[in-house]
Amino acid sequence: xxxxxxxxxxxxxxxxxxxxxxxxxxxxxxxxxxxxxxxxxxxxxxxxxxxxxxxxxxxxxxxxxxxxxxxxxxxxxxxxxxxxxxxxxxxxxxxxxxxxxxxxxxxxxxxxxxxxxxxxxxxxxxxxxxxxxxxxxxxxxxxxxxxxxxxxxxxxxxxxxxxxxxxxxxxxxxxxxxxxxxxxxxxxxxxxxxxxxxxxxxxxxxxxxxxxxxxxxxxxxxxxxxxxxxxxxxxxxxxxxxxxxxxxxxxxxxxxxxxxxxxxxxxxxxxxxxxxxxxxxxxxxxxxxxxxxxxxxxxxxxxxxxxxxxxxxxxxxxxxxxxxxxxxxxxxxxxxxxxxxxxxxxxxxxxxxxxxxxxxxxxxxxxxxxxxxxxxxxxxxxxxxxxxxxxxxxxxxxxxxxxxxxxxxxxxxxxxxxxxxxxxxx
Numbered sequence: 019x020x021x022x023x024x025x026x027x028x029x030x031x032x033x034x035x036x037x038x039x040x041x042x043x044x045x046x047x048x049x050x051x052x053x054x055x056x057x058x059x060x061x062x063x064x065x066x067x068x069x070x071x072x073x074x075x076x077x078x079x080x081x082x083x084x085x086x087x088x089x090x091x092x093x094x095x096x097x098x099x100x101x102x103x104x105x106x107x108x109x110x111x112x113x114x115x116x117x118x119x120x121x122x123x124x125x126x127x128x129x130x131x132x133x134x135x136x137x138x139x140x141x142x143x144x145x146x147x148x149x150x151x152x153x154x155x156x157x158x159x160x161x162x163x164x165x166x167x168x169x170x171x172x173x174x175x176x177x178x179x180x181x182x183x184x185x186x187x188x189x190x191x192x193x194x195x196x197x198x199x200x201x202x203x204x205x206x207x208x209x210x211x212x213x214x215x216x217x218x219x220x221x222x223x224x225x226x227x228x229x230x231x232x233x234x235x236x237x238x239x240x241x242x243x244x245x246x247x248x249x250x251x252x253x254x255x256x257x258x259x260x261x262x263x264x265x266x267x268x269x270x271x272x273x274x275x276x277x278x279x280x281x282x283x284x285x286x287x288x289x290x291x292x293x294x295x296x297x298x299x300x301x302x303x304x305x306x307x308x309x310x311x312x313x314x315x316x317x318x319x320x321x322x323x324x325x326x327x328x329x330x331x332x333x334x335x336x337x338x339x340x341x342x343x344x345x346x347x348x349x350x351x352x353x354x355x356x357x358x359x360x361x362x363x364x365x366x367x368x369x370x371x372x373x374x375x376x377x378x379x380x381x382x383x384x385x386x387x388x389x390x391x392x393x394x395x396x397x398x399x400x401x402x403x404x405x406x407x408x409x410x411x412x413x414x415x416x417x418x419x420x421x422x423x424x425x426x427x428x429x430x431x432x433x434x435x436x437x438x439x440x441x442x443x444x
Contacts (some may be wrong), residue, residue, distance in 0.1 A: 024052035044147035049091035085323030091343035111306035112346035116153035144176030170291035310353025318354035329391035375426035379433035
């Protein structure tokens with residue numbers, strides 16, 4: 019049923035229902051705002067989501083009696099609600115979120131989505147974000163859509179016939195844009211280190227942010243790279259245009275870029291629009307380690323909040339305070355480690371903006387281990403590369419101290435010496 023407004027589209031939502039919200043820059047903000055406007059009429063509404071962009075008014079304290087926020091990944095728009103203890107975090111590998119939805123472990127009664135204009139056959143596209151939204155649409159009893167002509171039409175798993183929508187309305191609105199930022203000298207150095215580790219014909223996974231941008235900017239001289247990644251941004255465009263990214267030597271999905279979602283600028287959204295080189299697929303498949311490991315020289319680049327001297331990686335919390343989520347880090351770290359010639363990489367600057375070391379004797383109290391020390395291979399800072407694979411705890415500690423900021427190396431050495439008695443670190 020076509021309706022004339024977002025408020026009319028959400029009018030059938032009932033108390034006690036479980037609602038899934040489309041991910042990242044595909045978040046249907048008109049529907050989100052309309053749902054929040056109905057707060058006085060509703061109660062016991064459970065909202066489930068991964069990272070979403072734009073305002074999340076349902077997470078404001080004034081709506082606590084109506085909406086319960088359940089985050090599978092925490093973005094900046096709901097971080098305050100989590101830090102104040104008003105929202106729930108569900109730890110999960112990104113690859114398993116669709117499994118939990120399809121099995122009913124995460125219940126979905128209503129899916130709020132944003133799609134492209136239908137083609138002449140009535141098929142819309144989930145556009146820039148397939149991720150776990152495909153599973154939510156398949157499982158939901160009720161699907162509500164914003165049809166947006168500014169949403170690019172992408173190839174892959176995201177095609178949905180308009181007859182699937184119980185209600186929809188049309189609204190032209192710009193997708194949120196996340197531009198690339200100027201790189202710091204430290205980020206440029208990390209990018210150079212990692213670019214030097216990447217071989218021709220490798221397949222890459224990397225996310226959004228300064229370090230992935232720095233790596234991509236250093237790959238102009240490489241040949242025949244492939245992309246199989248949970249997400250990507252504008253940084254791939256110059257490499258495609260230069261013929262660096264060709265996907266010729268991938269063993270699966272040869273000649274195409276495979277991803278689950280994207281975040282970037284209008285240039286990126288226009289680049290992927292009806293582009294057969296881009297294949298947007300269900301994240302249960304994209305992040306499946308059995309799929310990832312089949313990619314040649316799979317190189318996975320992920321970030322961290324802190325790494326302890328044994329190689330334990332915290333990437334989702336600052337001490338006890340939840341900050342983001344598990345995401346797909348472990349999916350790709352494990353998949354890359356099992357790939358022939360694969361390289362799983364954790365990359366981070368050596369210190370925080372306040373000058374505190376990110377390489378630490380022990381993780382902060384309450385910090386979560388996203389990637390275990392047994393899974394870690396390479397850790398990279400601006401000071402170099404630590405290869406931890408197959409190394410003892412003492413050897414790992416020395417390698418990590420060597421790439422820590424010089425101002426913190428003496429303190430880290432003392433901590434290592436105390437921990438590993440009988441072995442002195444210089």
